[in-house]
Each structure stands twice: as structure tokens, then as C-alpha cells.
Amino acid sequence: MSSAHDAAGPAAAVRGAEHLGGAVHGASHAPGAASAAAEHAGGHAVPELDNFLTILQKQFGGVFDALVHYQDAVFAGIVILMLSIVAVAASRRLRKIPTGFQCLLEFYVKSMDDFARGVIGERYGRGFAPYVGTLFLYIVCMNYMGFIPFMKAPIALNINVPLALAIVTLITVHYHGIRSNGLINYLKHFIGDPWWMFPIMTPIHVMEEFAIKPGSLTLRLFGNITGEDVVIAVLVILTAGALPAFLPIPVQALFYPLALLFGLLQAFVFTILSAVYILQMTPHGEH
Amino acid sequence: MEPATLLGLALPLGVGIAALGSAFGLGRAVAAAMDAIGRQPEASGKIQTAMIIGCALIEALTIYALVTVFVLMGKVG
Numbered sequence: 001m002s003s004a005h006d007a008a009g010p011a012a013a014v015r016g017a018e019h020l021g022g023a024v025h026g027a028s029h030a031p032g033a034a035s036a037a038a039e040h041a042g043g044h045a046v047p048e049l050d051n052f053l054t055i056l057q058k059q060f061g062g063v064f065d066a067l068v069h070y071q072d073a074v075f076a077g078i079v080i081l082m083l084s085i086v087a088v089a090a091s092r093r094l095r096k097i098p099t100g101f102q103c104l105l106e107f108y109v110k111s112m113d114d115f116a117r118g119v120i121g122e123r124y125g126r127g128f129a130p131y132v133g134t135l136f137l138y139i140v141c142m143n144y145m146g147f148i149p150f151m152k153a154p155i156a157l158n159i160n161v162p163l164a165l166a167i168v169t170l171i172t173v174h175y176h177g178i179r180s181n182g183l184i185n186y187l188k189h190f191i192g193d194p195w196w197m198f199p200i201m202t203p204i205h206v207m208e209e210f211a212i213k214p215g216s217l218t219l220r221l222f223g224n225i226t227g228e229d230v231v232i233a234v235l236v237i238l239t240a241g242a243l244p245a246f247l248p249i250p251v252q253a254l255f256y257p258l259a260l261l262f263g264l265l266q267a268f269v270f271t272i273l274s275a276v277y278i279l280q281m282t283p284h285g286e287h
Numbered sequence: 288m289e290p291a292t293l294l295g296l297a298l299p300l301g302v303g304i305a306a307l308g309s310a311f312g313l314g315r316a317v318a319a320a321m322d323a324i325g326r327q328p329e330a331s332g333k334i335q336t337a338m339i340i341g342c343a344l345i346e347a348l349t350i351y352a353l354v355t356v357f358v359l360m361g362k363v364g
Contacts, residue, residue: 046357046360046361118332118336119336157357216344216347219347219350219351219354220343220346220347220350222354223350223351223353223354223357224350226353226354226357227350227353230357268339269339269340269343272336272339272340272343273340273343276340
């Protein structure tokens with residue numbers, strides 16, 4: 001770890017490029033200035049606001065290089081910690097007749113239970129309510145991290161976070177498919193309806209289940225949240241750079257209502273599509 | 288023209304064209320859903336859920352173009 005991150009400059013400068021899955025550019029035209037130019041372009045290819053980790057890195061360097069490299073894990077961990085603390089604190093002293101905060105959380109749990117049973121069905125729905133509810137709350141909180149000053153939405157500019165969520169959904173869907181249908185019926189699902197069409201239908205079904213569904217879930221969440229945060233960053237740069245000093249209008253504030261709506265909507269879309277994919281794996285005629 | 292210039296022209300235009308197609312699709316989908324809710328207000332919950340799923344699938348096509356832009360934006364320079 002230490003020797004790998006001693007070369008701190010390049011590791012930090014390529015950060016912006018690595019977030020997008022390694023779109024690091026080759027050598028530019030002048031070989032002498034190639035490394036500096038490539039580093040510069042890599043760091044600033046997509047405008048990105050500073051968060052408290054990058055500020056600390058600019059001040060102190062050292063241990064913060066590693067933290068900035070894994071900053072999305074840090075911010076996702078902050079979200080997980082916050083949600084865990086809220087959940088533990090709210091369920092510490094449960095009352096038969098709820099008051100205050102317990103009321104709010106019970107309302108959330110009830111509505112997620114209703115949602116899961118409404119989409120997935122009475123038999124299996126209740127079992128998936130915790131998964132669906134956690135997914136929604138987690139994604140909403142991660143999306144809204146981008147609005148807190150000196151924080152960053154973990155999903156923005158890092159495709160690994162939505163990919164991990166999509167893989168969790170993929171595993172859940174197929175585990176549920178095997179458990180509720182049995183292995184034979186689960187495999188029959190891939191053959192399709194007229195069984196003699198299987199040379200064509202099986203590759204299509206396998207591709208749809210294992211590549212297209214997780215891929216579209218990932219890219220939809222990643223593209224929306226990244227787009228939002230990049231627009232906010234561009235507007236902040238516009239505010240800081242283009243407006244005269246006596247007119248400090250926060251232009252990005254005009255975009256915040258739309259971004260708040262999109263953050264909620266994309267979390268809901270991810271959740272509802274996960275629930276629908278689970279529904280498609282439940283045995284037919286029982287939902 | 289330089290490749291960077293071409294990309295700088297093509298990337299926003301590509302997103303614009305993708306958004307145009309998505310907008311037509313979304314318009315049709317939402318109009319049909321509103322029509323259905325108007326005919327059967329008691330089924331509005333189910334119709335809304337189906338509409339949101341469809342809208343997400345349509346809108347994903349624009350997002351693919353946007354992701355392409357993010358990937359290639361570093362090459363514009």
C-alpha cells in the first residue's frame with residue numbers, strides 16, 4: 001500500500017478519469033509535456049466539486065491520498081452509519097402506541113410493506129419488504145449526499161457503486177428464482193415457451209437476465225446522478241467564475257429542486273424495477 | 288477537422304437527438320397513461336406504477352447517450 005501510494009501526484013490526478021472506468025488518455029502531441037497535460041486533462045475532464053476529503057488532501061496529503069482514492073466508499077460508509085444509528089436509536093425503546101420518531105419510521109416500514117406486497121404479491125412480497133425498503137432509503141440518502149456542502153454523492157462519477165447495487169439485486173432475483181421455483185423450473189425459464197426455439201431463445205434470455213437488466217439498472221442510476229452532479233458543478237463554476245463579484249447569485253440553487261426530484265425518482269425507479277424483476281422470477285399463477 | 292473538434296460537436300448533438308426520441312416516447316406513454324387514468328380513476332395506482340416503469344425504460348436510452356458523453360468527454364480536451 002505505502003509504496004503504491006507514495007507516487008501521490010499521478011494517483012490523485014488520474015482520479016477523475018478512473019471514476020469513469022479508466023478513460024485515461026494516451027500521450028498528447030508534445031511528448032515532453034505529455035504527462036503533465038494528460039494528468040491535467042484526467043483530473044478535469046468532468047467538472048467535479050471539492051469535498052472535504054479532497055480539501056484535506058490538498059492541505060495535508062499523506063494518508064488522505066488513500067482516502068480520496070476510496071472516497072466513494074467513505075461517503076457510502078457515512079450513509080450506512082447514519083442509517084444504522086437512526087434505526088438503532090429509533091428501535092431502542094419501542095412502544096405499543098408509537099410517538100414522534102417511531103411514528104415516522106413505522107409509516108415508512110408500513111408503506112414499503114404495502115409496496116412490496118402490491119408489486120411482488122401477497123405470498124412472497126412481505127419477505128422482500130426489508131430489501132426493497134433498505135434499497136430505496138440507501139439510494140435516496142446517497143443521492144442527497146451531493147447536496148450537502150463538502151460531501152459527494154457516492155454514485156456520481158463512480159460507476160462501481162450502482163454496479164454493486166445492481167449485482168446485489170441480480171443475486172437476490174436469481175436466488176429467489178431458484179428457491180421458489182426449484183432448479184428445474186428455474187432452468188426451464190431460460191428455454192422459453194415453445195421448447196424447440198431454445199437455440200435462439202436461450203442466449204437471448206441469458207443475456208437479458210445477466211447482462212441487460214443489471215446493465216440498464218446500473219447505467220440509468222449512474223447517468224442520472226452523475227448528470228445532476230456535473231450540472232451542479234458546472235453551475236457552481238459559472239457562479240464562481242463568470243458572474244461579477246458584486247452579483248453573487250448562487251445559480252446552482254435554481255437547479256436544486258429538479259435535482260431533489262430526480263434523486264427521489266431514480267431511487268424509486270431502481271427500487272420498483274428490482275421489485276418487478278423479483279416478480280418476474282416468482283412462480284406464475286401465485287402472484 | 289481534428290477528432291477532438293468532431294467529438295466536441297458530436298457529443299452534445301448525440302445527446303440532443305437521443306433526448307428528442309425519448310421525449311416523443313415519453314409523451315406518448317404519459318398521454319396514454321393519463322387517458323387510462325381518466326377512463327378508470329380507480330386503477331390509477333397500478334397505471335402509475337406501470338407508467339413509471341415504462342418511462343424509466345424509455346429514459347434509459349437517453350442516459351446511455353449521456354454515459355457515452357461522460358466516457359468520451361476527456362478526449363475533447
